[in-house]
Amino acid sequence: MDIFQAIALAVLQGLTEFLPISSSAHLILLPVVAGGEDQGLAFDVAVHVGTLTAVVVYFRKILAKIIVAWFGSLAGKGFNEEAKLAWYVGLGTIPVGLVGISLSDATQEALRSPLVIAAATIVFAVLLWWAEKRAKEQHEIISWWDAVMIGLFQAVALIPGTSRSGITITAGLLLGLTREYAAKFSFLLSIPVIALAGSLKALELYQSGIAVNWNFMFIGAGVSAIVAYLSISWFLRLLDRIGMMPFVWYRLVLGVVLIGVFAGQA
Incomplete structure (x- = not known):
């Protein structure tokens, strides 16, 4: 991996981590298009640190209150309300943790198939299009039931390509949340998930003894942090104006491209 690939991957990870367009779909497509090598486990840890830093810094005031x-x-x-929000973030994290632990290595490997991702x-x-069309956007107060349901949906994101x-x-x-509040809760919910995923990757890296190019x-950490911060800011500012449909159409096109690229390799 050279510096240009490192920057490209960090930009891609920072941009796609928080937008509803699937980071995994982009990360499997980039090496095919650019012809680069796999970035390696150490770099994965670095960009996780970067995106985690971005969301923590962006929501630092809210986080301070809820902690x-x-x-x-x-x-x-x-x-x-802040105390409830803290408990609801924890409650919403439980399903993805339980499902993640229960998945075998073979299952996880099978789910990384390019056609599964497509x-x-x-x-x-x-599904996002359907939710956008029937969204009533009734409230900005989340209940424990909402947190559980969103957490169960989040567990589905262990299927790469889901986002x-x-x-x-x-x-x-x-569930009737406004777009902005649904996005904010999604971003807060990402903090323990990214922290756990990054910690597991860091442990795996430590146990592997792989040499690290610091x-x-x-x-990777710096670029992904900057891009992720800007991505969150841009997304929340424009969400009510543009809605979710641009991301729906983008995902549909991306999925078709992935099928076109990888179908012949299956």
């Missing part, structure tokens, strides 16, 4: 409120609830000071990209684009942000926003819309690590 303080969460500790207050543990100390018996009651449950305000199919998921298209199928969940249609974690896409499927959780879809769930939020179906220059590429810093490039």
Whole structure:
């Protein structure tokens, strides 16, 4: 991997991690189009650190409030909206953790098939379209039931091509949340998921004893953090104006391209 591929992959990861367009679909397509080599486990850890940093920095004020409120609830000071939100993020994380642990290595490898990713990209684009069309956008207050349902939908994102942000926003819309609140809860819900995934990859990297190119690590973390921060900011500002349909059409085109590229290799 050279510096140009490192920057391209970091930009792609930072951009697609939080948009409802599937980062896995793009990351399998880029090496085919550009002819580059696999980025390796160490670089995966770096871009996870970058995207996690971006979402934590962007929501730092909200996070500070809900962390303080969460500790207050543990100390018996009651449950305000921030405390409930903290518990709901934890509640929504449980399903993906349980499903992730239960998946065998063989199943995970089978799900990484390019055609599976292409199919998921298209199928969940249609589901996002349906949610967008019937969205009532009634409220910006989430319940424990909403958190559980969004968490169950998030577990489906373990199928590459689904898009974690896409499927959780879809769930939020179906439950009557506004687009903006569904997106914000999706991003908050990403924090423990990205942290857990990054920690597992870091442990795997440590156990493997693979040599680390620290220059590429810093490039990957820095570039992905900047791009992810800008991506979150842009998405939330424009969401009510453009809706979800541009992402639906993009996913449909991407899925067809993936099928065209990989169908002959199956």
